[in-house]
Amino acid sequence: MTHPLSPSAHVDTFARDHLPPAELWPGLVLDPAGPEVLNCGAELLDTTIERFGADRPAFHSPGEPPWSYGELRARVDRIAHVLTDDLGVVPGNRVLLRGPTTRHLAACWLAVMKVGAVAVTVLAQQRAAELATMCEIGRVGHALCDARSVDDLAKAEVPGLRITTFGGDGPDDLLHRAAAKPSSYEAVPTAADDVALIAFTSGTTGRPKGCMHFHRDVLAIADTFSRHVLRPAPDDVFAGSPPLGFTFGLGGLVIFPLRAGASALLLEQAGPRQLLPALAEHRVSVLFTAPTAYRAMLADPDRDAYDLSALRRCVSAGENLPAATWQAWHDATGLRIINGIGATELLHIFVSAADDAIRPGTTGVPVPGWQARIVDDAGAELPDGEPGLLAVRGPVGCRYLADERQTVYVRHGWNITGDTYVREPDGYFRYVARADDMIISAGYNIAGPEVEDALLRHPDVTEAAVVGRPDASRGQIAVAYVVLRAGARQQPDALREFVKAELVPYKCPREIVFLDALPRTATGKLQRFRLREPGTVK
CATH class of the missing domain: 3.40.50.12780 (ANL, N-terminal domain)
Structure with a gap:
């Protein structure tokens, strides 16, 4: 109507x-x-x-x-x-x-x-x-x-x-x-x-x-x-x-x-x-x-x-x-x-x-x-x-x-x-999960791609993927998986400060993981589900 x-x-x-x-x-x-x-x-x-x-x-x-x-x-x-x-x-x-x-x-x-x-x-x-x-x-x-x-x-x-x-x-x-x-x-x-x-x-x-x-x-x-x-x-x-x-x-x-x-x-x-x-x-x-x-x-x-x-x-x-x-x-x-x-x-x-x-x-x-x-x-x-x-x-x-x-x-x-x-049969609604890729951490909505874009503006970062990981105190935390250019040093604190200068601080990843390559399908599509499962990607 x-x-x-x-x-x-x-x-x-x-x-x-x-x-x-x-x-x-x-x-x-x-x-x-x-x-x-x-x-x-x-x-x-x-x-x-x-x-x-x-x-x-x-x-x-x-x-x-x-x-x-x-x-x-x-x-x-x-x-x-x-x-x-x-x-x-x-x-x-x-x-x-x-x-x-x-x-x-x-x-x-x-x-x-x-x-x-x-x-x-x-x-x-x-x-x-x-x-x-x-x-x-x-x-x-x-x-x-x-x-x-x-x-x-x-x-x-x-x-x-x-x-x-x-x-x-x-x-x-x-x-x-x-x-x-x-x-x-x-x-x-x-x-x-x-x-x-x-x-x-x-x-x-x-x-x-x-x-x-x-x-x-x-x-x-x-x-x-x-x-x-x-x-x-x-x-x-x-x-x-x-x-x-x-x-x-x-x-x-x-x-x-x-x-x-x-x-x-x-x-x-x-x-x-x-x-x-x-x-x-x-x-x-x-x-x-x-x-x-x-x-x-x-x-x-x-x-x-x-x-x-x-x-x-x-x-x-x-x-x-x-x-x-x-x-x-x-x-x-x-x-x-x-x-x-x-x-x-x-x-x-x-x-x-x-x-x-x-x-x-x-x-x-x-x-x-x-x-x-x-x-x-x-x-x-x-x-x-x-x-x-x-x-x-x-x-x-x-x-x-x-x-x-x-x-x-x-x-x-x-x-x-x-x-x-x-x-439920009595009319109550029970939460299961987010149906999209939004990360909700301590009540704040964090869009992974937005954080990825900020990370990619750093001259040492060639690839980045940000996903949510379950956390006992915050519900979820944002975790960034980063691939650096050849010869660059792994400096997670410096990367965090860079992101904080680009975005509101609550969007800054709580954890940064460095990888040689991001997991992708044969056609090149990023496999985010693998990043959400700790220990499956090294």
Whole structure:
């Protein structure tokens, strides 16, 4: 089923012009009474203030007084004035957002929403080549960047990109400009199906894919997973490890708490060692992180010194949650981890379960508002108990930005996530494995070919292959098999540093194995399956 688009409020129509053809969209499960005009930034701030008041805390930051909803709105609206009055941003322009997870970055995102522009939030750790590619794909013309994260963005040398920094000392700093602006801004009346954000995800080929999501999509993930599974209360305090450049973090740390009138603790450093003391100090009640972090917190020798009594909701996504990890966390804390599977293409979690409905070792059942089934390669539904491809559809669907891989992800009207699952007879979905070559390590997606390309840029490397290997603590690790030019020295540490200079550090191989030749078929095709089996290639 296709749904005609509403009249757009975008002056710059690039995003809508590059949506996939309607016949390539997945089927959508939509509320027919949904509004045609909707600005998610206004809904998350103005409407929430109407419901709960302006004096409630919205964002916390270590060592700083909290921002109330009223203060947050004033800051957002001042930034919105800078965007439109000073920088000339018009509805539909793509605005890149870059920096550590801070209240200022979140305020910038909300301001981009209110002015009707399209947010392209990236990771603070991503390197110049990665940033240049995303800016090229998204035709990005403006960037709001934390002053501490501007170097690689400047090195990207994106043609025509206007970079405005925040958190610096100069008179042109965004926050300095914003201080002189009015504290109220009337949000642009965007269409519910105007593109609000482009989230980039790695593909198995290595070239990132821009996933376009509408204003209605932003609220849909809050009104499905958050409302029905998390069931947050206004007094909840959210926190977690995923950065805002990942939709897992954007939902869990900004969209979900603001939709519920709750607050969020935004941490620049949110590894397991930072999480435990922060959870205790700020009385966090809702936690978002990956299984790797739960295992690391369990292993922390000082864990019992931290008071986690305020914690009531623990969410895990990004990689499969083993039953043993779930049980160990429950034994230690009495808390049931809410497992879930989501995707950048679908914005957030669509299969999950909470409370007494949780079954360790399974992901859960379709979130209310979503449908899921198991299919074969031809799209035919498979019987319970038989492994196949996970197919889902709901209020949000995959819409790649001008990318032919749309027909790979969307087939027969369903989103095919790239995961092999089994549906049990009672309706629960159990993860089996990834169905493609994506490496998932500690919740991060790593495309082997992208890392291979970086390795091959080193002058000593003539061949490279990167695969995932099972790992007890991280789920998988990336292992690189490398063939060097004749006479070159084996220097794994130097190769790692080279890759870290080319790609975001989490993509760097944990292990590098040097070979005289890569295993190939008689026709020259790389035999990746042999590399995935330790000891079979020497």
